[in-house]
């Protein structure tokens with residue numbers, strides 16, 4: 001069953017990554033690309049939080065460890081440079 | 090460009106804040122990603138228990154003309170991608186709006202419940218069906234199944250029926266890590282009984298009554314007819330879950346299976362039902378990325394929808410000058426959002442020195458929020474009061 005529809009990551013892939021030692025949303029993201037698609041986790045983030053709870057002893061309250069980073073919405077590089085901001089600031 | 094107040098989100102909360110602040114003399118910028126203001130209010134139509142019809146579209150239009158009259162600068166079809174100190178609101182066309190005060194009124198998003206086949210074209214979040222039917226006036230399908238029982242899905246089932254759609258049934262989601270209580274018949278009966286008696290449509294009202302009858306609560310699930318019970322001609326199934334959605338190019342069928350009173354699948358045969366659309370209702374969660382990325386502290390309160398920014402009685406977050414209102418403070422109805430918007434508009438007007446008599450005005454605005462809360466016709470979470478009490482405690486501790 002698909003969990004991250006943008007990157008087509010299956011529940012099975014997520015469980016496998018947890019079994020291989022990924023414990024945080026960030027680790028799962030790095031391993032599977034879940035959350036890195038065009039919607040930037042709008043659809044799958046809450047599902048990932050729920051998916052890891054039963055397989056690790058991390059509760060949803062504690063999963064807020066990936067902080068959101070700017071840009072929180074997609075922006076073209078041309079417009080980003082026009083705004084004169086380095087998004088990593 | 091420098092403003093007195095920049096508002097992100099032109100839903101009911103953002104629009105009311107804009108009107109309040111601008112009518113006190115503030116220079117306000119209002120940003121929304123949609124081509125028209127109104128947010129989720131535009132899809133709302135229902136009969137009020139004590140008065141007339143609540144027609145979201147009409148209310149939006151009258152607020153829109155006020156906003157124009159007051160000279161609020163609107164940035165439509167612009168997404169905000171970040172807020173930088175102190176404070177610069179970044180738009181996706183490269184523009185930036187500066188202000189000492191920012192209101193995040195970005196509303197809520199819908200949560201999916203993954204079911205095998207849930208990414209097939211023709212499966213949508215229940216809110217999308219409401220937008221199609223009530224705003225775009227397009228039927229989302231001819232034979233529609235609804236998965237997930239809650240105030241929102243029941244309201245929209247009714248909307249769809251009114252729009253001439255054949256709603257083939259309202260079903261439970263299957264028991265999995267994502268559906269939790271929503272797959273449990275006993276919990277769902279308890280939930281239905283908690284729906285306010287003031288419910289906005291006759292269907293909700295009937296269900297509220299059904300759940301309140303003690304015998305139904307005790308015996309309900311066991312004796313619940315296997316064929317479901319019709320409410321307004323729509324079969325409501327508290328003992329059947331949709332375990333799969335089937336279709337190649339688009340949705341063709343749902344697979345339905347009987348469940349026991351705890352939501353566990355029985356061994357009985359599954360049944361296939363032809364549909365051309367399936368709507369999943371997994372609940373709402375506040376959109377808080379902007380607040381989080383701007384460094385506002387957040388807390389997790391399930392009854393309010395999940396992660397939310399921590400805010401005080403005046404709806405200011407832990408970053409001074411950044412406020413929240415509406416669904417980004419927790420999931421509640423449109424009237425609460427509007428009253429919260431007015432409160433923020435008032436607080437900021439006072440801080441800017443545009444109005445006098447501060448404490449009295451703020452007190453009145455707070456009272457209005459509480460009044461709307463008491464009279465709310467839709468309660469999104471049965472434990473709402475509990476959640477609000479938790480938040481207030483956390484906010485006091487922080488201070």
Ligand SMILES: Cc1cc2nc3c(=O)[nH]c(=O)nc-3n(C[C@H](O)[C@H](O)[C@H](O)COP(=O)(O)OP(=O)(O)OC[C@H]3O[C@@H](n4cnc5c(N)ncnc54)[C@H](O)[C@@H]3O)c2cc1C
Pocket residue numbers: 073097098099100101102103120121122123127128129130133134167168169170194195196197198199215216217219241244373376379414415416417421422423424426467
């Ligand atoms: C599908 C659905 C149905 C609902 N039905 C009802 C109902 O029948 N009755 C009821 O009382 N309540 C209902 N609600 C609750 C509803 O959210 C509130 O009634 C009310 O609309 C909340 O107002 P708001 O101003 O907080 O947010 P919204 O009305 O959601 O408005 C937020 C606005 O901000 C915009 N936005 C968000 N992020 C950005 C960004 N980064 N950049 C630019 N713009 C942005 C959005 O596009 C949107 O226009 C429903 C909610 C949903 C999701």
Ligand code: FES
Pocket residue numbers: 003004005006007034035036037038039040041042043044045
């Ligand atoms: S669904 Fe995972 S990034 Fe969009």
